[in-house]
Amino acid sequence: MDAVSDSRPEDEGSRGHGERRLPLLQLGRPVRRARPGRECPHCDRHNVGRPARADAPDRRVDHHAGAVSARLLQSRPRRSYRRCECRMEGPRGVGQFQHRLHLPSRRWQGGDQRDRAVPDPATSAGGMSGGGPSGVRSQQLVVRRKVRRQGASFAVGLLVLSLGPAPWSLAQPAALTEHPDIRLFLVAGTAEGPIGRDALGQIGEQWRAGYAGIIWDMARALRPPGPQMFRFFSLVDFLQQQTGEQHGADLARWKEWIWEQPYDPHPDYGFFKGQWYSQLDPGFAEFFPRAVTSLIRLDEVEWGGVGVNGIPPLEYPMHLEVGEAGYLADDHIVFGITVEGEARAYPKRILAWHEMALDRLGGVELTIVYCTLCGTVIPFESVADGRRFTFGTSGLLYRSNKLMFDHETRSLWNTFEGVPVVGALxxxxxxxxxxxxxxxxxxxxxxxxxxxxxxxxxxxxxxxYSEGAAYRDYFGTDGLMFQVAKRDDRLPNKAEVLVFRPDGSAQTGANLPLAIAASFLQRNRLFHQEFGGRRLVVVTSVQGANRVYDAQDVQFVRQLDDAQVADQSGRAWRITEDALVLDDDSGVRRVRVPAQRAFWFGWYAQFPDTRLIH
Structure with missing residues (x-):
């Protein structure tokens, strides 16, 4: 951080005897020197969120304090992170992926109707400086500290996060005064030496256990090896002092402890998360505006190793007829979807690289989401409540499951449930x-x-796009890439299960979420199960494909072949993608019920009250 002298003339009437102006420290640059000055007792005060007075020009601080440098967040993680450019995994520092976020995207069928203006990137913490209407001062956070050395007093620094007016002002609202100013956490995570320690001291004066998630977020980005290791250990020591827990540098154990506590976060936790992650990609800040609504624990939301749309969705991809698809072998895995009589296959070897496809099938706009980490593919209609949404990959995870976002409101959506969980919606x-x-x-x-x-x-x-190339190492082991709060060892982590979740809010008894092991269904290829007030039948093919139908009052007893099943009266029913259809009366049907596969750990992490049949 450079010490920048304020050269404006002093108003002697406004200062105490011998008071000197402190230097301005810009975040993200090294301190080159500290200016000596006389002892000034009131400079030990820590002024949080105090706006500069418009009628006192000598008290104005520089409106152009620098942004928190992305270099401060660089580290060398000890585990693999996902990649967005040709390689999905591998150790890397968080700053190394910034130039890999924007990939070429050609549009195909329907692309001419999809052109749209992309909102400007969100302003990062430092990029919000200056500006504003005439006469309006930027809101400032001031951390001052005096250090004595051999009888002399030195001004160590004045650290300022200078931000523009609403809606992006970082000034602490009056209603939040019982909590530390959220900017103190940003200072603690980016400032060296006494300034960072002083920010932690102010946080400690109003400490609550719910702040531990913020400290963990910063420690994760700063963990050694790397030049920021001193700040990492400073944060860990602070966490131990405040909580009484002694987990040292074991971030996994700290995370477990945090998740065991009642959720009582700082009201600006979401805003902090957006500002902290915006050093990786400014787009992250758009997901977490001030006072953002969140229906999930934000300490379970973490960066997934890529930027916003860093894993680029397919937009109306080109498709081929059966005879043209010579690149596929019969044993290659595909995800099959049929809408209004139109069928299309989405090969795993392609979709795993993109994790999302925006497509039109049978005249219906679809968003097909593939969370590779939790092993599930879900096709959603892109229109809800009369509104059409265009979705993308946020780069963030919740319980190791990808969070998608809509371009229209920048809200984050849970991809297991298809509901917005953070943001305006x-x-x-x-x-x-x-x-x-x-x-x-x-x-x-x-x-x-x-x-x-x-x-x-x-x-x-x-x-x-060769078979098995994407996520080969991840799919080939039972290990996880990201930590989850709850796991269950009745099945291996990545054992595949067929999953169901009731639409209603009441989830008790027989209406709890349900998972059936794929291995169990392979042994019981015609399986009846009561769920959500309906009597379902799961039909499993020789190759292991599962389809679920609402059997109602019909008892199905055996499979005649992969195309037909028989009921207890001996009648044959044709297996279609839409329904089981009675052979001698096509008007009698038992409709298809949507269900999908998932890895056991991913489903259980989302719904730990799940009933398991295995």
Whole structure:
């Protein structure tokens, strides 16, 4: 940090005898020197959120304090992070991915109707400085400290986060005065030496256990090895002093302890998260404006290793007829979807690199979400409550499950449930309509759907689309890439389960979320189960593809082949993507019920009250 002298003339009438102006320290730059000055007792005060007076020009501080440098957040993680450019995993510092966020995106079918203005990137903490109407001062956080050395008094620094007027002002609202100013946490995470320690001291004076998640977020970005290791250990020591817990540098154990505590966060925790992560990508700040509504624990939201849309969605990708898809072998995994009689296959080898596809099928706009970390694919209709949403990948995770966002409001959505959980839409009752999908092989899908189309390798992105290339190491082990609060060892972490969640809010007894092990269904290929007030039947093919139907009063007893099942009266029913259809009366149908596969750990982390059948 450079010490910058304020050269404006002093108003002698406004200062005590011998008072000297302290230097301005700009965040993100090294301190080169500290100016000596006379002892000034009132300079030990810590002025938090005090605006500069418009009628005292000599008290005005520089409106152009620098941004928190992204270099301060660089580290060398000890575990793998996802990558967005041709490689999905590998150790890397958080600052190394910034130039990999913007990838070429060619638009295909329907692309001419999708052009839209992308909002300007959110302003980061330092980028908010200055500006504002005439006569309006920027709100400032001031941390002052005097240090004695050999009888002389030295001004160590004046650290200022200088920000523009509302709505992006960082000034602490009066209603939050019982909490430390949120800017103190940013100072504690970025400032060296006495300034950082002084910020921690002020936080400690009003400490609550709910602040531990903020300290953890900063410690994660600063963990050694690296030049920021002293700040890391300073944060860890502070956490031990405030909580009485002795977990040292073990961030995983700290996270477990934090999740065991009642959730009582700082009211500006979301805003802090946006500002902290904005040093990685300014777009993160748009998800967390001041006083943002959140329906989930923010200490369970973490950076997923990529920027906003750093894993680029496919937008109306090109598709091929069956005879043109020579790149697929019969045993390759595809996700099959049929809407209004139109069938399409989305190969895992392609979708795993993009984790989302915006498409139109059977005249219906779809957002197909693939969370590779938790192993689930869910097709949602893109229109909810009469509003059409365009979704993207936020780069953030909740319980190791990707959070998607809508471009219209920048709200974050839970992809398991299709509901907004952070932002302007959270709590408004919106829920996306879930469409059915089946995980199967290309050979089985094309035999039962000879009219199907399938994605082309010409996606507009350069990737290794060979079978199994994406996430090979992750899919090949039972280890996790990100920590979750709750796990269950009745099944391996990545054992596949077929999952159901009731639509209603009452989730008790037989209406609890349900998971059925895929291995169990392979052994019981015709399985009846009561769920959500309905009598369901799960039909599993020889290749392991699961389809669920509302059986109502019909008892199905055996499979005749992969295309038909028989009921207890001996009647044959055809298996289709929309329904089980009675052979001798096509008007008698048992409709399909949407369900999807997931890794056991990912589903259990989201819904720990799940009933498991295995």
């Amino acid at each position: 959270a709590g408004g009752g919106l829920r996306l309509t879930h469409r059915a999908v089946v995980t199967t092989t290309w050979g089985e899908w094309r035999r039962t759907h000879p009219e199907t189309t399938v994605l082309s390798l010409e996606t507009g992105h350069r990737r290794d």
